[in-house]
Amino acid sequence: xxxxxxxxxxxxxxxxxxxxxxxxxxxxxxxxxxxxxxxxxxxxxxxxxxxxxxxxxxxxxxxxxxxxxxxxxxxxxxxxxxxxxxxxxxxxxxxxxxxxxxxxxxxxxxxxxxxxxxxxxxxxxxxxxxxxxxxxxxxxxxxxxxxxxxxxxxxxxxxxxxxxxxxxxxxxxxxxxxxxxxxxxxxxxxxxxxxxxxxxxxxxxxxxxxxxxxxxxxxxxxxxxxxxxxxxxxxxxxxxxxxxxxxxxxxxxxxxxxxxxxxxxxxxxxxxxxxxxxxxxxxxxxxxxxxxxxxxxxxxxxxxxxxxxxxxxxxxxxxxxxxxxxxxxxxxxxxx
Amino acid sequence: xxxxxxxxxxxxxxxxxxxxxxxxxxxxxxxxxxxxxxxxxxxxxxxxxxxxxxxxxxxxxxxxxxxxxxxxxxxxxxxxxxxxxxxxxxxxxxxxxxxxxxxxxxxxxxxxxxxxxxxxxxxxxxxxxxxxxxxxxxxxxxxxxxxxxxxxxxxxxxxxxxxxxxxxxxxxxxxxxxxxxxxxxxxxxxxxxxxxxxxxxxxxxxxxxxxxxxxxxxxxxxxxxxxxxxxxxxxxxxxxxxxxxxxxxxxxxx
Ligand SMILES: [Fe+2]
Ligand SMILES: [Fe+2]
Ligand SMILES: [Fe+2]
Numbered sequence: 262x263x264x265x266x267x268x269x270x271x272x273x274x275x276x277x278x279x280x281x282x283x284x285x286x287x288x289x290x291x292x293x294x295x296x297x298x299x300x301x302x303x304x305x306x307x308x309x310x311x312x313x314x315x316x317x318x319x320x321x322x323x324x325x326x327x328x329x330x331x332x333x334x335x336x337x338x339x340x341x342x343x344x345x346x347x348x349x350x351x352x353x354x355x356x357x358x359x360x361x362x363x364x365x366x367x368x369x370x371x372x373x374x375x376x377x378x379x380x381x382x383x384x385x386x387x388x389x390x391x392x393x394x395x396x397x398x399x400x401x402x403x404x405x406x407x408x409x410x411x412x413x414x415x416x417x418x419x420x421x422x423x424x425x426x427x428x429x430x431x432x433x434x435x436x437x438x439x440x441x442x443x444x445x446x447x448x449x450x451x452x453x454x455x456x457x458x459x460x461x462x463x464x465x466x467x468x469x470x471x472x473x474x475x476x477x478x479x480x481x482x483x484x485x486x487x488x489x490x491x492x493x494x495x496x497x498x499x500x501x502x503x504x505x506x507x508x509x510x511x512x513x514x515x516x517x518x519x520x521x522x523x524x525x526x527x528x529x530x531x532x533x534x535x536x537x538x539x540x541x542x543x544x545x546x547x548x549x550x551x552x553x554x555x556x557x558x559x560x561x562x563x564x565x566x567x568x569x570x571x572x573x574x575x576x577x578x579x580x581x582x583x584x585x586x587x588x589x590x591x592x593x594x595x596x597x
Numbered sequence: 598x599x600x601x602x603x604x605x606x607x608x609x610x611x612x613x614x615x616x617x618x619x620x621x622x623x624x625x626x627x628x629x630x631x632x633x634x635x636x637x638x639x640x641x642x643x644x645x646x647x648x649x650x651x652x653x654x655x656x657x658x659x660x661x662x663x664x665x666x667x668x669x670x671x672x673x674x675x676x677x678x679x680x681x682x683x684x685x686x687x688x689x690x691x692x693x694x695x696x697x698x699x700x701x702x703x704x705x706x707x708x709x710x711x712x713x714x715x716x717x718x719x720x721x722x723x724x725x726x727x728x729x730x731x732x733x734x735x736x737x738x739x740x741x742x743x744x745x746x747x748x749x750x751x752x753x754x755x756x757x758x759x760x761x762x763x764x765x766x767x768x769x770x771x772x773x774x775x776x777x778x779x780x781x782x783x784x785x786x787x788x789x790x791x792x793x794x795x796x797x798x799x800x801x802x803x804x805x806x807x808x809x810x811x812x813x814x815x816x817x818x819x820x821x822x823x824x825x826x827x828x829x830x831x832x833x834x835x836x837x838x839x840x841x842x843x844x845x846x847x848x849x850x851x
Contacts, residue, residue, distance in 0.1 A: 332627075332632065335626060335627035335635070336627045339626040339627035339628075342623045342624075342626050343620055343623055343624060343838050343839060344838055344839065344841055344842060345842075346671075346842035346843055346849075346851035347667045347671070347843075347851050348616070348646055348649065348650050348653070348666060348667055348670055349650075349667075350851055351619075351623070351646060352643060352646045352647070352650075355623055355626065355639055355642055355643055355646070356639070356643060358626050358627065358639065359626070359635070359636055359639035359640070359643070362627075362632050362635040362636050362639070363636060365632055366632050366633070366636075369632075404842055404851070454851075457850065457851060458851075461849050461850055461851075462846065462848055462849050464846060464849070465846070465849050570627070570628070573628070573690075574627070574628040574629065574630070577628075577630065577690055577691075577692070578629065578630020578631065578634075578692060579630075580750070580752050580753055580756065581630035581631075581634075581692045581693075581746070581753070582630055582631060583749070583750055583752070583753070584745055584746050584749025584750050584752070584753030585745050585749065587749045587750045587753075588744070588745040588748055588749040589745075591748065
């Protein structure tokens with residue numbers, strides 16, 4: 262089985278886990294200084310390079326969270342594959358959701374270089390210890406939601422990931438570079454769905470606007486809490502894992518999305534949204550951070566459902582994974 | 598029946614088989630036992646949607662009634678669908694059943710396209726030449742899993758045996774033919790399925806012997822009639838789901 266092989270292969274190239282304990286204080290300080298200098302001069306960090314334990318932990322948290330988001334994100338969209346309204350749309354959506362599985366795989370593999378294997382990360386997701394993007398805790402109620410997700414959610418992901426492609430950890434940066442190309446296609450197909458709806462019947466236009474109304478604010482929340490309230494931002498910015506603040510990225514997303522909405526006649530559900538001539542950015546209304554807090558802490562409309570769907574897939578597939586492992590063990594034994 | 602009408606019917610059969618099996622496989626998106634299998638099952642579903650589109654589009658062109666590939670997929674009722682009953686069977690999220698269903702069908706599909714590649718009808722031979730590359734992968738991928746599951750753990754052996762026993766009664770029907778086949782065989786366009794039955798059995802047995810599975814005893818009910826639009830109760834639900842949007846919004850373009 263190639264997944265077993267891959268886990269074994271990764272053992273040889275994982276980072277310097279546990280090495281710090283054997284280092285003297287002077288040596289540790291020296292290495293940290295070297296590490297900081299590397300980061301400062303823009304040299305990427307690779308799995309075999311020395312790195313501070315906190316850097317490794319924060320990255321692992323962030324990357325596994327990202328991988329989980331790709332995988333959980335398959336569910337709300339997967340919900341409409343069997344109901345896609347044409348064979349062409351069905352093929353595009355199926356391919357899109359399949360890409361997300363691929364993104365999950367790349368990012369899990371990249372995260373494995375930090376010393377935790379995929380199955381352990383998945384256990385953390387299922388036990389609730391690891392988080393995933395809160396946007397996927399909203400339901401997809403109509404076909405227009407598939408358009409809204411592709412356009413807004415993947416659009417927000419592009420803004421995030423384009424920056425992450427320049428982050429200090431090599432495997433993560435390279436995974437992002439590869440993924441961004443596909444995200445652009447996801448974003449376009451979503452926008453195209455919305456554009457078709459907006460030039461369609463009255464019912465279709467209402468469907469599109471309704472999806473916009475429901476997904477706009479949760480999309481803005483995808484960038485995370487406001488800078489004044491973001492507990493992990495400081496370290497991540499210092500290490501160039503994060504290159505821009507949450508608020509900067511949110512603004513960037515709004516600035517690029519509002520004209521797209523206007524071009525097809527969709528209203529932004531925000532009375533305070535207005536282009537500010539002096540800042541050259543859109544001003545916007547207050548985000549409902551209480552809702553964000555609730556959804557992140559497990560009380561969104563679909564948190565329970567998403568976790569149940571992932572847990573069921575995992576449990577229902579256990580016998581398959583066991584069989585594959587048993588079979589490859591038999592084959593390996595018979596070769597010796 | 599004219600040669601043209603026979604060919605339309607024949608294309609619909611291939612397309613219906615592909616689109617219904619694609620539907621079943623796409624139900625797995627996001628629910629596979631490992632991410633790699635999510636990707637593989639989506640791949641197979643995508644290939645099948647591609648095949649369905651090709652053959653629906655050709656049927657639509659031949660009939661020349663202003664219907665599109667989507668009209669054929671989304672605006673015909675269950676009694677008009679002419680897929681084999683095997684492909685519409687549910688798997689209840691049992692991976693082995695899903696794999697067994699695809700394996701049994703893909704083996705036939707492979708043999709059929711291999712012959713159709715030499716069809717006198719250029720469109721049919723062209724579509725078949727493209728499809729066969731995809732179907733070879735399906736046979737191989739599903740065959741590999743059947744061997745792993747059959748020769749994996751005691752539990753997996755039992756489960757895949759159960760799946761085989763449940764699905765076997767739909768396999769005889771894969772070789773049913775009618776007037777349509779006779780006309781197309783005469784035109785050098787179609788295949789004689791009775792000639793493929795032994796090859797199919799050999800192919801299936803080869804994998805089963807590696808998987809330590811045995812062909813179930815034939816006995817009891819054998820399904821029949823898919824090509825006449827006689828289906829199991831499952832198809833109606835598939836279509837209710839699949840056709841919902843075009844039916845609910847008949848004037849909409851998506
Ligand atoms: Fe993605
Ligand atoms: Fe992403
Ligand atoms: Fe995406």
